[in-house]
Amino acid sequence: MSAPEPSKIIQEEKNPRGIPKALFINDVEEYLGGPAAEVEKVLSAFQDALAKYRYMDSNLTQRRRGLEDKIPDIKKTLRMVEYLQGRREGKKTAPADDEDDLEDDLEDEDDDEPPKPLTTTFELADTLFAEAEIEETDTVYLWLGANVMLSYKIPVAIELLQSKLDAAQTSLNNTVEDLEFLREQLTVMEVNTARVYNWDVKRRRDRKDNESAVEVNVE
Template structure:
């Protein structure tokens, strides 16, 4: 369940990142103004840049792969990634709901088995007490 929770959180942040990138590219395409961006120089060091008249963007695809795209192609790629991420997030959320239901069912079943065991032990003690009482009464009369 912890893995599903982590996956849900990662899916939400991925959705936000892709949405931000998509919005930025759409603004750049429609307004043709300089594109302001932040890029990573090191793990903890970032720099800001302003790109003039951009019609090409470079997107990280993962596994250390970066490709060059024209703006319309980049926007369509980001939209398809966003749709896939939203679908994945929906699946993870439904899986989490199913797991919560199953946990509740298991807790109820455990309680039922425990109560059944308590009842059986009580019946056994009562039976032993009755048989023990009969045994002492027979010895006294004998």
């Protein structure tokens, strides 16, 4: 009998991002088409499916790492821009990461006086930093990637950063969900492969035992 079509290994059911679900084989012999079925093509198709799932898993793992590195940077930038907006509005709120550095300056400020100039450090090169005084401004410059920097009014910058943070967090959540789904499919395909292989081993052993029994009876 002919082996099942490779397309029958994968179900039509997919997850929200279009990753197909693997078929779990309940009855190996029925799936293969009978006790005389060939398993080589089926096992080869299983290996192809496993390779595709592993390729997707590798890509999504890299994407997850990239997002996990990117999200803290966006959060830090957003907090700093919100802090600059707060200073312009007279609020004494420092970014969470910089509370220790700015605490003394904030305590010295009088509610009736304009905020003191903000002094900070910025990176010139690896391990090389310089001190700078930030002027009161309603504009910030944001790196957008690919060596592109644009200026934004502070409210617009906050809106942009928040939208990018929301999008990155949603993408990370989807990526984590996809990785969990993929690993379930990898497990299913590995179990399918083991069951078909073991079924074939048992079939070969039974055939050998039957042949040996026939030889003994003939003698």
